[in-house]
Amino acid sequence: MSAVLAPLSYAPIPQNLPARTVAVAAGDGIGPEITAAVLGVLAEADPALSFQQVTVGLKAYESGAASGFGPEALDAVTEHGVILKGPVMTPSGGGYKSVNVSFRKLLGLYANVRPSIAYHPFVPSMHPAMDVVVIRENEEDTYAGIEHRQTGEVVQCLKLITRPGCERICRYAFEYARAHGRRKVTCMTKSNIMKLTDGLFQQVFEETARDYPEIAAEHMIIDIGTARMASRPGGFDVVVTPNLYGDILSDVAAEVSGSIGLAGSANIGRDCAMFEAVHGSAPDIAGRDIANPSGLLLAAVMMLHHLGRHAPATMIHNAWLRTLEDGIHTSDIFRPGISKRRVGTQAFAAAVSERLGLQPHHLPAARAAEAMPALHVDKVMAPARQATKELVGLDVFLHWDEAGRDPAVLGRRLETVRAGGLQFELITNRGVKVYPGGCPQTLRSDHWRCRFSGEAAGVSARDVPALLLQLAAAGLDVVKTENLYTFDGEPGFSRAQGA
Ligand code: NAD
Numbered sequence: 001m002s003a004v005l006a007p008l009s010y011a012p013i014p015q016n017l018p019a020r021t022v023a024v025a026a027g028d029g030i031g032p033e034i035t036a037a038v039l040g041v042l043a044e045a046d047p048a049l050s051f052q053q054v055t056v057g058l059k060a061y062e063s064g065a066a067s068g069f070g071p072e073a074l075d076a077v078t079e080h081g082v083i084l085k086g087p088v089m090t091p092s093g094g095g096y097k098s099v100n101v102s103f104r105k106l107l108g109l110y111a112n113v114r115p116s117i118a119y120h121p122f123v124p125s126m127h128p129a130m131d132v133v134v135i136r137e138n139e140e141d142t143y144a145g146i147e148h149r150q151t152g153e154v155v156q157c158l159k160l161i162t163r164p165g166c167e168r169i170c171r172y173a174f175e176y177a178r179a180h181g182r183r184k185v186t187c188m189t190k191s192n193i194m195k196l197t198d199g200l201f202q203q204v205f206e207e208t209a210r211d212y213p214e215i216a217a218e219h220m221i222i223d224i225g226t227a228r229m230a231s232r233p234g235g236f237d238v239v240v241t242p243n244l245y246g247d248i249l250s251d252v253a254a255e256v257s258g259s260i261g262l263a264g265s266a267n268i269g270r271d272c273a274m275f276e277a278v279h280g281s282a283p284d285i286a287g288r289d290i291a292n293p294s295g296l297l298l299a300a301v302m303m304l305h306h307l308g309r310h311a312p313a314t315m316i317h318n319a320w321l322r323t324l325e326d327g328i329h330t331s332d333i334f335r336p337g338i339s340k341r342r343v344g345t346q347a348f349a350a351a352v353s354e355r356l357g358l359q360p361h362h363l364p365a366a367r368a369a370e371a372m373p374a375l376h377v378d379k380v381m382a383p384a385r386q387a388t389k390e391l392v393g394l395d396v397f398l399h400w401d402e403a404g405r406d407p408a409v410l411g412r413r414l415e416t417v418r419a420g421g422l423q424f425e426l427i428t429n430r431g432v433k434v435y436p437g438g439c440p441q442t443l444r445s446d447h448w449r450c451r452f453s454g455e456a457a458g459v460s461a462r463d464v465p466a467l468l469l470q471l472a473a474a475g476l477d478v479v480k481t482e483n484l485y486t487f488d489g490e491p492g493f494s495r496a497q498g499a
Contacts, residue, residue, distance in 0.1 A: 010357030014311040017048045022303065023076035023083040025056040025069070029281025030291035030345075031086025037293040037349035038084070038300050044353045045319075046304065046312035052076050057088035057281075067102040077107060082307065083274045084300055087281040100267075103274055104138050109267035110165065111172045112136040112246065113302070114278060116233075116253035116263060119363060122324040123333050125258030132229070132236045134253050135176060136246025137169040137201075138267060143243045150479040151399040154447035161197040161242065166204035172268070173240035174212040184216040184237040185209070188225040188245055196494065201242050222249070230256050254278055261292055261332050264299030266306065273306055275299040289344040292330040294320065297352070301366075310368040317366035319355035323348070325362055326355075393453035393484035394422055394464055395493070399477040401446040411435035413474060414450055419467035421458030425451045426496050433496045447479070451496065456486060 026035040042049055054073035061068050068088060077083045088100070103109065113135050120128035146158040173185050187205040189198035202219050209217035220228070222245045228235060229252050241249055254260035263278040277295025285291055297320060304313035327340030328351045334342045343351065359365050403409035407427050414424045427435040428449045432442050452467060464483065471478055485492045 011315065013045060013047070013315070013356060015047070017046060017309055017312070019048045019050070020307060020309070021050045021052055021080050022307075023054050023073070023080050024051045025054050025073060025083060025085045025088075027086030027281060028057040028059075028089040029087060029283045029286040031057070031088065031281055033287070033289060033345050034277070034291050034293035034296045035084075035086045037345050038296045040346075040349050041297060041316055041319075041352050041356075042300055042304075042312075045316045045356050046309060049309070049312075052080065054083075056085065067106075069102065074106065077103075077272050077274070081272055082303055083272075084296070084303055085274055085276040086296060087277060087279060089281045089283065100274075100276075104267055107269050107272040107274070108139070109269040109272065109274055110138050110168055111266075111268040112138045112250070113176065113266040113268060114250040114254065114263060116250070116257040117259065118257045119259055119262070119321075119324055121338060122327070122363070123258050123262065124335065124338075126256050127233050127258075130233045130253075130257045132233050132253050132257070133176065133180075133182070133238050134246060134250040135169065135173045135238060135240045136250055137165060137241065137243045139243070140165045141243035148480075150397065151446045152401070153445045159194070159197050161200050163200060163204060166201045167208065170201075170205045170208040170240060171211075173238055174208055174215055174217075177215050177238045178212060180238075182215070182237045184218065185212075186225065186236055186239045187217070187219045188222040188239060188241045188249065189219070190222050190245070191219075192221055196492070198242065205240065225249070226252055229253050233257070250278075262294040262298065264295050264297070264302055266299070266302045268306070273303070275303040275306070289346060290331050291345050292332050293345050293349055294330075297349075314366050314368045315356050316352065318359050319352045319357070321360035321363045321365065322355045322358045323351045325360050326351070387487040388489075389492075390456040390486050391459045391461060391464075391483055392456050392486050392491075393425070393451060393459065393493075394467060395482040395484060396450045396452065396467070396471065396478055397480040397482075398448045398450060398471075399446055399479045400448050405444045405446070407434040407438055407444065407448075410448060410450075413476070417452075417467065417470050417474065419452075419470060420460055420463030421454035422452040422463045422467050423454060425453045427451070428496055451484075453484065456489075 024035065026032040039051060054076045056069040056073050060070045113133060115133045116130060118125035118128050118130040140160055140162060142157050142159045144158060144160045147155065149155045177185050187202060189201050191198040191202040205219065226249055229249060233253065233256060254263045261279055265276060265278050267274040276299050279295050282291055301313045301317045327338065328343055328348065329339040330348050331342060400410055411427055417424055426433055429442065429444045434442055434444065468478055
């Protein structure tokens with residue numbers, strides 16, 4: 001006797017949504033083919049959506065746009081508020097700025113949102129129940145791109161962290177958790193070492209958490225936090241970090257979920273947002289119709305939620321889950337025994353389109369409630385309180401390579417330098433105190449931080465150039481200075497050993 005299959009019941013495609021245009025950039029490598037596949041699904045699920053195609057990536061670069069996107073791309077994003085962007089190739093060599101970094105900075109896309117979800121057993125995962133969202137600050141930190149070579153041996157990168165930058169990313173993380181019914185936000189920093197920069201991020205996180213009493217808040221040091229993400233991601237729900245840590249952590253999270261090739265991401269700003277896959281342009285498989293379009297498709301789902309078009313977003317998401325469950329897989333996730341049909345890029349997208357209106361059987365179905373919060377968090381930020389700022393010293397960085405780099409020789413020369421209220425205090429090399437005192441084993445570079453300090457009321461702004469003139473007259477090569485201030489009496493600088 002043959003089994004009688006229940007007829008498939010399809011929910012209808014939503015027809016009553018307002019017309020809306022979004023900017024689309026196909027990008028490089030596999031970008032054009034996965035973008036074509038994704039636009040096909042979008043056209044089926046959301047017929048009122050239209051697309052303005054713009055050029056970003058290599059083609060734009062080769063036609064003279066150093067940023068990798070032309071003015072028409074920027075205009076289109078500004079006009080439509082969103083862009084769905086395919087991966088772009090970053091050529092090596094100078095002159096080319098990353099398209100993503102340029103977009104993020106120009107458009108103020110401060111929040112990078114990356115869900116890392118396991119789709120076990122359809123996509124094998126070390127952590128079958130993993131469901132974590134990493135929210136990374138997107139504009140500040142070492143990514144400000146302010147780097148200098150100061151001596152023969154020493155280069156530096158400035159790590160800039162601002163209170164408004166911390167406020168909006170931390171608030172975004174809690175708003176995201178609230179909008180998605182998530183229960184905990186974990187902040188990860190290295191505030192035990194970088195007490196001022198990462199310390200500020202942690203402090204703002206803790207201040208922000210007080211406004212969300214229903215959501216648990218915890219802070220972890222980034223190193224153990226990353227290790228835990230790899231070994232026990234079940235302990236995390238939403239994670240918020242400064243830029244660099246988030247860059248690394250979000251890849252670790254996506255990798256251990258088993259689905260880095262399937263992950264989409266959102267870059268959210270106050271006025272604009274950019275949606276893209278996590279993976280790159282995969283030049284090794286470009287043009288062969290074998291790339292998996294899932295990362296860009298899930299990014300498009302996030303975009304639809306961001307635009308408030310929850311019905312087509314949920315419909316595409318569920319059709320995609322069902323396609324995975326049905327074993328219709330592109331080569332990258334094809335596993336004998338689990339997969340049933342190996343398909344190319346366009347056939348995979350067609351399989352998703354055929355399933356629009358169906359629900360997954362095994363994997364948790366997407367719900368319309370899983371919207372991207374369209375936040376205007378700037379509005380809820382308190383104005384910064386002005387602290388009383390007093391000049392109490394000067395750090396002078398010297399390029400000095402004499403006398404066998406003996407710090408005592410340099411120290412004795414500096415003992416005689418004095419300007420107004422500023423007087424010599426100590427020397428460090430790579431953050432380690434080498435004079436007075438010091439340890440002969442300490443490696444000494446040609447870059448010396450020499451601290452001059454004084455009493456709060458006793459140092460004047462004029463003492464700074466006066467001191468620098470004296471150092472120049474003494475034949476010393478000043479490569480950089482930092483003023484030392486107290487704010488309401490609290491030092492706004494690290495102690496001699498970075499502590
Ligand atoms: P990649 O993600 O492009 O490729 C890594 C590996 O994964 C390759 O073997 C590739 O074939 C495979 N792969 C990637 N996406 C796939 C997909 N959708 N389906 C099937 N297999 C897929 O990383 P890469 O090789 O390090 O970088 C290639 C280029 O992409 C570089 O120029 C890099 O700068 C750029 N990139 C761009 C973005 C972006 O635009 N957001 C992100 C990462 C890398």
